[in-house]
Amino acid sequence: MPDGKIYITISDRRLDGDTTPEEEQKKDESKDFGSYLIHKALDFAKQEAQQFVNYSISNIGNFTGNYEAQAHIQEAIRGVNILTNIGMSALAGFKLFGGAGAAAGAIFAFASQSVNMAMGEYQQWFANKKMNHNIDMVRQLSGLNQLTDGSRGTMGW
Numbered sequence: 746m747p748d749g750k751i752y753i754t755i756s757d758r759r760l761d762g763d764t765t766p767e768e769e770q771k772k773d774e775s776k777d778f779g780s781y782l783i784h785k786a787l788d789f790a791k792q793e794a795q796q797f798v799n800y801s802i803s804n805i806g807n808f809t810g811n812y813e814a815q816a817h818i819q820e821a822i823r824g825v826n827i828l829t830n831i832g833m834s835a836l837a838g839f840k841l842f843g844g845a846g847a848a849a850g851a852i853f854a855f856a857s858q859s860v861n862m863a864m865g866e867y868q869q870w871f872a873n874k875k876m877n878h879n880i881d882m883v884r885q886l887s888g889l890n891q892l893t894d895g896s897r898g899t900m901g902w
Contacts (some may be wrong), residue, residue, distance in 0.1 A: 802818050834851060835848075838850025
């Protein structure tokens with residue numbers, strides 16, 4: 746200051762170029778919003794791709810007539826999904842609690858997948874049992890059991 750006077754400037758900015766806490770918060774919010782948008786866009790793309798793949802796989806039998814190959818591919822995809830879920834649970838456990846968390850996450854994910862598979866098998870078994878019972882009832886009512894049980898049926902013959 747060549748003239749020997751002291752000048753005082755009142756401002757909401759610091760002279761060293763740092764930003765105020767409010768500006769930092771706005772930057773963080775815009776960064777969070779940007780990462781949120783990127784995450785949502787990637788999630789949308791993943792869902793659309795997964796839907797396309799599932800649609801394509803579920804129509805292999807319709808387009809080629811090879812329903813056995815379709816079943817094998819669907820089982821392979823299901824297995825990959827199960828392994829991915831177990832791996833992601835182990836990774837989440839590792840990030841939170843280290844090695845013990847990874848083991849716990851993998852064990853809980855494996856147990857959850859096992860319960861889901863057991864319940865699916867039970868539902869399929871129960872549906873088959875119900876369908877077979879309905880077929881037997883139709884056979885009894887229509888008189889188709891006369892070849893196997895000697896009955897004359899209920900049709901009045």
